[in-house]
Amino acid sequence: MEAVLTAAVALLDEAGQSALTFRALAARLGTGVGTIYWYVSSKDELFDRATDHAVGAILTAVEEQPQSDDPIADLREMAITLFDAMMDRPWLAAYFMRNTDVQGHSLRLYEKLGQQTLRLDLTPRQRFHAVSAIVGVVVGTAADLGAELPQEVLNGEVNRVEYLSRYAESWRRLDAAEFPFVHEIADEFAEHDDRDQFLAALELTLAGLRLQAETP
Structure with missing residues (x-):
């Protein structure tokens, strides 16, 4: 099983979801398709x-992180570790925790996040919502950023900055009275860093969690 999963992850890393077929996996292992069904x-x-095989390494990294006196700081480090791993493997977000009967590492990672909320003065519902929000920010952002790039960017016809700037310029031409917010953030959009945007979303989520935990 270890060899099968290692080869499967390698195919996914190389070319994404479409690359992982039973035939391709059998060819990579030098065996027949029937063997995979064992x-x-x-x-x-x-x-x-x-997916769970890949998450095993993330779980190990999270378990090795030292615990601080601040559970929210520890949640931040765990979330960033998971996000960075998903950015390295864009296919991972689509399958994370899809089936926890099979994905034991994923469930354990979810548990590790949840255990930090046990250190906060929260109700069970608040804990559930807190971890759901954090996982949603991590996985949702990673899935969005891991989506297939436009063909012109893939082909090298334009780079990422040029592609974003094109849309920002079209936003600037909109009626400022009708689209005041879009006008306000057009420059930010054109030059934004995806990881910084994720970190900002995570900080907003964690700030809300801290406020909730500290409110009598």
Whole structure:
């Protein structure tokens, strides 16, 4: 199973979801397609197990992080670790925690996040909502940023800055009275850094959590 999952993750890393087929995996392992079915019963299970295999390394990194006196700071470090791993593997966000009956590492990582909220004065519902919000910010942002790039960017016809600047320029030409917000942030959009944008969203989420935990 270890060899099968390692090869599956390698195919996903190299060319994304479309690259992982039973035929391609069998060819990578130098075996027949029938052999793969000894280990997984379907393509869905293969994706879930490959995802969990990759999440194992993230879980190890999170478990090795020292615990501080501030659970929210620890949540921040865990969330950033997960986000950076998903940016390195854009396919990962689509399958994270899709089936926790199979994805034991993913469930354990979810548990590690949740345990930090046990250190805060929150109700069970608030804890559930807090971890859901953090995972949503991490996975949702990673999935959005990991989406397939426009063909002209992939082809090298324009770079990322040129592509964003084109839209920013079109926003600047809009009626400022009708679109005051879009006018206000056009320059920020044109020059924004994706990771900084994620960190800002995470900070907003954690600030709300801290406020909730500190409110009598």
